[in-house]
Amino acid sequence: MTQRIEVLADPEALARHVADWTLQLALSRPGTVAIALSGGSTPKRLYHLLAASPWRERMPWDRVHLFWGDERFVPADHPDSNQGMARGALIAHVPIPPANLHPVPVDGTPEEAARRYEAELRRFAATRPGLPLFDLQLLGLGPDGHTASLFPGTAALEERAAWAIAVIGAKPEPRITLTYPALENSAEVAFLVAGADKRAMLQRLREGDRGIPAGRLSASRPVTIFADRAAAP
Structure with a gap:
């Protein structure tokens, strides 16, 4: 995984820089702009900014x-819903058409929901022949090295066919996560990393350590890491 890293002073500077970067990326695309959102506190501030002037x-x-x-x-x-967080911080405050929202289903069984989400992803991909599934994939980095809901020691790390999969047992609640094939099907992949508790894992990510889930990402284009000084190795 080829990387480049940009270090910002603090989480606020990081969020503002990524808001500008995301805006320029969106404006550079002539057609649809597909963005896969991440959960967590660092992207939440980014979403607040994108919902405010001038973004x-x-x-x-x-x-x-x-x-x-x-x-x-x-x-x-x-309160733990990533969709709910994004709706409160961003979606409720911007003029995005409801048809342009593609949340993960959370009804039925987790396995059924993952299959339905993959079907939605494949339908959308069919509207963009010759283009990556996403223009931008935002990712976080957990203190255990996980990204999305790809946790150490789970079967999801080995999935190479499905685009979405249920992850059960790694956390108290089931998760549905994109797999590596879907995460890597992005024109741009960006990790947002803030806080001293992420420093050790960010160092391992920078070293290409495939022993952590984030280090197993094999994007075809350089991955951008946006980090604050507290997290920077």
């Missing part, structure tokens, strides 16, 4: 399609 007015929301890299199998109004 709100400049983003081509009518062309933006939002997806999620992973989701907890809880209702959308649950």
Whole structure:
């Protein structure tokens, strides 16, 4: 995985820089702009900024399609829902068409929901022949080295056919996550990493350590890591 890293002073500077970067990426695309969102506190500040001036007015929301890299199998109004967080921080405040939202299903069984989400992804991919599934994949980095809901020691790490899979047992609640083939099917992949508790894992990611889930990502284009000084190795 070829990488480049940009180090910002603190989480606020990181979020503002990535908001500008995301805006320029969106404006550079002539057609639909597919963005897969991440959960967590660092991207939440990014979403707040994108919903505020000047980003709100400049983003081509009518062309933006939002997806999620992973989701907890809880209702959308649950405090732990990634979709719910994104709706409260971003979606409720911008003029994005409802048809452009592609949340992870959280009804039925986790396995059924994962299959339905993969079907949605493949339908969308068919509308973009010759293009990656996503224009931008936002990712976080856990203190255990996980990204999306790809946790150490889980079967999801070995999945190479399905684009979405249920992860049960790694956390108290089931998760649905994109797999490596889907995460890697992106024109741009960006890790957002903030906080001293991420420093050790970010060092391992920078070293290409495939012993952590984030280090097993094999993107075809360089991966960008945005980190604050506290997290930077």
